[in-house]
Amino acid sequence: MPVHYIKSFTDVNALIQSWGIENYYVITDHNCETHCVSKLLGGQKLPTGRIFSFEPGEKNKTLHTFENGIELLSQNNLSRKDCILNIGGGITTDLGGFVAACYKRGIDFINIPTSLLAMVDAAHGGKVGVNHKHLKNYIGSFKPAKHTIICPEFLKTLPSDELESGFAEMLKHGLIADSDYWHDLISIDVQHTTASNWLNYIKTSIDIKSAIVSNDPLETGERKILNFGHTVGHAIESHLLHANTPVHHGNAVAAGMVIEAHIGISVTDLNSQSADAIKNHILSTYGKIPIHRDDIDRLIELMLADKKNHNDNVRMSLLNDIGDCGYDIPVSEELMRNALLYYIDL
Amino acid sequence: MPVHYIKSFTDVNALIQSWGIENYYVITDHNCETHCVSKLLGGQKLPTGRIFSFEPGEKNKTLHTFENGIELLSQNNLSRKDCILNIGGGITTDLGGFVAACYKRGIDFINIPTSLLAMVDAAHGGKVGVNHKHLKNYIGSFKPAKHTIICPEFLKTLPSDELESGFAEMLKHGLIADSDYWHDLISIDVQHTTASNWLNYIKTSIDIKSAIVSNDPLETGERKILNFGHTVGHAIESHLLHANTPVHHGNAVAAGMVIEAHIGISVTDLNSQSADAIKNHILSTYGKIPIHRDDIDRLIELMLADKKNHNDNVRMSLLNDIGDCGYDIPVSEELMRNALLYYIDL
Structure with a gap:
């Protein structure tokens, strides 16, 4: 579960490429899709079906969003050898990690936290899950990310309340x-x-x-x-x-x-x-x-x-x-x- | 993950009592609730809220039934030290095991398989999960039962197609x-x-x-x-x-x-x-x-x-x-x- 400290978006992209993952699949929310995913990919758009993007916010960290994530993976028939990239804050790393933990009983995932909270906490330690009604993280499991990439570039545009x-x-x-x-x-x-x-x-x-x-x-x-x-x-x-x-x-x-x-x-x-x-x-x-x-x-x-x-x-x-x-x-x-x-x- | 071979229903009940579990909660289907659970408990009825019983059949081994199981556990606020008893066939041990694996990131469960299939296969090995649409066991994880109890008494009334x-x-x-x-x-x-x-x-x-x-x-x-x-x-x-x-x-x-x-x-x-x-x-x-x-x-x-x-x-x-x-x-x-x-x- 190594942590990689990478200074620039370009180098993050290069690092991922160097791992030679055959198929990867991005889980993110709509805000991050607009502001972070394209930066990481140097402006390229991911092919349709390679990204699961959900409505941002804690209220969407639900079993329903989880199931939608599973559905998109199943439509693309990801195999256990493929890999998920969670790009976002703690909601994304929790939810995306739980999707990865349960899809076909577990496929690898890489966390690329974009918020300070996710960089120092949520993206590490293997706690993944979703909320059940008002109960935080009531449904979940333990599965550590295969890699976590910390890129402080994301902090430059982070709102002060998020910091x-x-x-x-x-x-x-x-x-x-x-x-x-x-x-x-x-x-x-x-x-x-x-x-x-x-x-x-x-x-x-x-x-x-x-x-x-x-x-x-x-x-x-x-x-x-x-x-x-x-x-x-x-x-x-x-x-x-x-x-x-x-x-x-x-x-x-x-x-x-x-x-x-x-x-x-x-x-x-x-x-x-x-x-x-x-x-x-x-x-x-x-x-x-x-x-x-x-x-x-x-x-x-x-x-x-x-x-x-x-x-x-x-x-x-x-x-x-x-x-x-x-x-x-x-x-x-x-x-x-x-x-x-x-x-x-x- | 010991397997216990117990000849009579009475002895199964005694074995469970001997473990001194503070609170246990039964997951079963409607058929087993009628035909098996009461036998195990010597005719006693479990208090309301201590049993989650679902419509039998593979088509109900879904994330929806899983969520209903989680909901009943959360209403009773089971803690991580409590225990689930899965009493039933493979659908029940798969579904109930997955509920136990994910509820508060995992609580212990005991399998009491009632079908021959579950006795020799489904109740062992830690594969738990539910179906996603027509895809069998597409959502799941690995969590072995804490104990598995094999009681051949159940086979006496098992229909021949189940055998x-x-x-x-x-x-x-x-x-x-x-x-x-x-x-x-x-x-x-x-x-x-x-x-x-x-x-x-x-x-x-x-x-x-x-x-x-x-x-x-x-x-x-x-x-x-x-x-x-x-x-x-x-x-x-x-x-x-x-x-x-x-x-x-x-x-x-x-x-x-x-x-x-x-x-x-x-x-x-x-x-x-x-x-x-x-x-x-x-x-x-x-x-x-x-x-x-x-x-x-x-x-x-x-x-x-x-x-x-x-x-x-x-x-x-x-x-x-x-x-x-x-x-x-x-x-x-x-x-x-x-x-x-x-x-x-x-």
């Missing part, structure tokens, strides 16, 4: 595993960092994630620390998606990290100074997510339905310190309510 | 890997064999399949010999399903073995006496499948779409001798046409 969303997962990498990296990151000006400067941080994030995943690919233990901020974050994301006021994944996770850091003060060794530092930095970058007291019951319900939980006990991955994270830590409903209230009242 | 269908896969096991077993099997009177006598043969079949699968779980090589009879058999099965005149899987595979044995005469070391012996025994047990000259083009098309093929070359698993099978053997369209004609004109 911020991806940056939240990078902050998480520092918080769970590397306090030096966290301190480096909080000095970054997200909006004014050049593509080549991003590349160094991206490498660090990928190295942190890859080391954790390689120790526990199927998330039976240590890998769960990558879920820091996500128990609450996913609930917020699902709730706001369902309310037709979606927020970016990273922004929901950023709020989740503030709330879960606050919970940490009560149940782990995390001191309140560190929790405050996390809160202050995240609020200064992301502001507050619009959740209200009326949303708390529903958010609790969504946390209980989270994939990681068992028997109505919510178990979270929580920081012991900046750079050190535990997992499978039981958290009472009362603590969750209090922490949500704390955030809402900030 | 014959399962018996075809047993014949295949002899043909691909054990000529002594083949010779034992052809002396069996399928309709008048007792449940306890079946058990010995079932064990031999499971041992043959398990040995092959453990050497090559993901079917990159040797495991392909288990597909003997299936390139042609699947095409026949898909074609007749689509024409609303379905045949049992085993009967289609039996015809496939006759046709593929005939192809073997031209492209492997198989001698015509052995091919004739296979044909004679299979025709005496199964008769002929109703396919006609007009069907040949469509059957060829379906074989080209088969999962195992690559780049419009049909590659088959073909016998070198009774008890010895090769794989990835290219077969020309002309040979396939001639062999189909040979069968049709028998």
Whole structure:
């Protein structure tokens, strides 16, 4: 599952050609089809039937879109020796990876993430899947990409809100595993960092994630620390998606990290100074997510339905310190309510 | 992935209880719900919401039924530590196994096959999935059952056509890997064999399949010999399903073995006496499948779409001798046409 860091679109194209794949098939969304796929191919258009492009947005990461992807592959009768290129953000690498994982019980795929979030997180680690109704990634499997290609050229035209969303997962990498990296990151000006400067941080994030995943690919233990901020974050994301006021994944996770850091003060060794530092930095970058007291019951319900939980006990991955994270830590409903209230009242 | 051979329904129930599974959830079809599930549970009814029962039949082994299964699990919020019991024939173990493989990226499942076919074949080896339109098992993955329980009591009430269908896969096991077993099997009177006598043969079949699968779980090589009879058999099965005149899987595979044995005469070391012996025994047990000259083009098309093929070359698993099978053997369209004609004109 090598990661290739390639500076220019032309070189990405050359690298793919060098692998001598007989037939490849692109999975992407309509935005990326227009803005990214043609750049990668040097302006050439893919032949009809070689591209599956879907309506962008989390609400389309469904079994229905998955089935449409399978249908187009079956019409072209891709064999198990052919290959899929997922070109896009995390929705595309999750959905396209799941199509590749299930089509004829699995064909190879290559991820070419175009968003910062996908570059540092979604495109790595083999988690693929789709949502089921409002439940994020409820249907899926584990299948790592055969190759992942990181090309920072894509970042040059990425909207600033997309940069911020991806940056939240990078902050998480520092918080769970590397306090030096966290301190480096909080000095970054997200909006004014050049593509080549991003590349160094991206490498660090990928190295942190890859080391954790390689120790526990199927998330039976240590890998769960990558879920820091996500128990609450996913609930917020699902709730706001369902309310037709979606927020970016990273922004929901950023709020989740503030709330879960606050919970940490009560149940782990995390001191309140560190929790405050996390809160202050995240609020200064992301502001507050619009959740209200009326949303708390529903958010609790969504946390209980989270994939990681068992028997109505919510178990979270929580920081012991900046750079050190535990997992499978039981958290009472009362603590969750209090922490949500704390955030809402900030 | 242990296999447990348990003589009575009561002991099956006791075995499951002994594992101390906190929550289990039954996946089955309507027929099995009536005839098998209650027997296993000693007449007790499962609480509402603990059973997902679907309309029986190959035409319901779809992504739609899969999604309904996921939906019921999500309503009950099964956690990754809970367990699914698939109780039924091959359609149920394939579909239920795929639900378990994908729900929250995978929870454990136990197979309790109730048909001879599922006991000797479908319930073992980790191939799970559903059909896509007329394409058999086109969407799926590999996930072995945590336990498989073989209880020959189920065979006592199995209709004779179901016994014959399962018996075809047993014949295949002899043909691909054990000529002594083949010779034992052809002396069996399928309709008048007792449940306890079946058990010995079932064990031999499971041992043959398990040995092959453990050497090559993901079917990159040797495991392909288990597909003997299936390139042609699947095409026949898909074609007749689509024409609303379905045949049992085993009967289609039996015809496939006759046709593929005939192809073997031209492209492997198989001698015509052995091919004739296979044909004679299979025709005496199964008769002929109703396919006609007009069907040949469509059957060829379906074989080209088969999962195992690559780049419009049909590659088959073909016998070198009774008890010895090769794989990835290219077969020309002309040979396939001639062999189909040979069968049709028998």
